[in-house]
Amino acid sequence: MQKERKKNVGIFIFDLVEVLDFSGPYEVFSSARLTKQSTSSIQNKPQAFNVFTFSEKKKYISASGGLKVKSDFIIKNCPALDILIIPGGIGTRKLLENKKILNWLKLKKNVDIVASVCTGSLLLAKAGLLEKKKATTHWGALKLLKKISPSTKVIKRNKYVFDKYYTSAGVATGINMSLHIIENLYGKTIAKNTAKYIEYKY
C-alpha cells in the first residue's frame, strides 16, 4: 500500500487577524497524530498534517492585540493546498475591499477543503463562494454575512456548518471545526486523541 502524502494545511494570516481564529486551528492540525493510542508524547510521532501560515505580500503580520507573527510563505510562493483555513478578525473588513485577495479566493474554491473561522466567512461570501449555501460566522456578524451574500442561508447557534465549504462561528469554534475536519478525514479516535491532548471538550 502506498503511503499517503501528508496533507498541506495552509492558514491565511493578515493584519488584525484574530489571534485565536488562526492559532486554534494551527494548534489542532499541528498536534494531530495518526495513532490509535492517545499519547502526550506527540513530539515522538510524526505530525499528521503539514501546517503552515501564509500571507498576501508581506510576511510580518500584526494580529489582534498586536501579536507579531511571521508567515511561512506569501501567496506567490505558497505550496499547493489540501486544506485552506481562512480566519477572521477585524482585519477582514479591509480585505473585503481587496480585489486581488477576493480573486485569489475565487481561484481557491476547488481546494479539497476550504474552511473559514469566525468572520473569515465574510471573505468567502464576498468572493461568491457562499452563494445559495448554508454558512455561519461570529454572532456579531450574522447580519453582515447576509448583507454581503443575500442568497446564503445564515445559520445561527451552530459551532460550524458544512455546505461544500466549512464555516465556523466565532473565534474558539474554529477549534471545534478543525477537530471535526480531522474526524471526517481520519476518524473519531484520531480527533478525540487530538482533543484530549489539547484538553478541549469534543
Next chain:
Amino acid sequence: MQKERKKNVGIFIFDLVEVLDFSGPYEVFSSARLTKQSTSSIQNKPQAFNVFTFSEKKKYISASGGLKVKSDFIIKNCPALDILIIPGGIGTRKLLENKKILNWLKLKKNVDIVASVCTGSLLLAKAGLLEKKKATTHWGALKLLKKISPSTKVIKRNKYVFDKYYTSAGVATGINMSLHIIENLYGKTIAKNTAKYIEYKY
C-alpha cells in the same frame, strides 16, 4: 476617583512553546473589555489589559509546529509586570536546565499574579515556587511535576488550581484560567462577556 492604571499582562514565549498555551491567554486578555454590556464591536472600546509577549534574549521564536512569532520585548527591557503568564510546551524541558531563566523566575515570585499554563508549571516547580503548594499541569506531565517538586500537592482533573500561584492543566485550559483571573479582578460579567466574544464555554 483616580482611574486605575491598565494592568500589564506579560506572556513569556520561547522556542517550542505550545501555540495555544500562549495564544489562548493572549486572546482572552487582549479581547477583555470593561463594559457591563456584551458587545461584538470590541475594537471601539479600550482594551482592559495591556498585553505583550516577551522572550529571554532573542525576539524571534519558533513555537510548536513551527509557528514563527516575534516577541515584543526581551527580559532585559520588559515593562513591569502585573500579571505574568508562563506557558508550557516541549520547549520547557530545555528551560528546566536554564539557570538564568530559573533565577529570573524566582525574582518574579512576588508579581501580583503569576500563572502557568500546561507544562509551564514545571518551570515554576523547578524555580521552587510550588513548594508545599497545590498545583496542576498537563495530564501527561503530572508525574514529572511531582518528581521536580516532591512537596507539591499535584491536583488531577481540575482545569486550574490556585494556591498563591495559578497553574492550569493542559493547553486549552489556559483559556479557562485566564477567564477566571479576569473574573477575580473585574467580576463575573466582564469574564462572561469576554467568553461570549470568543465563543468559549465559561
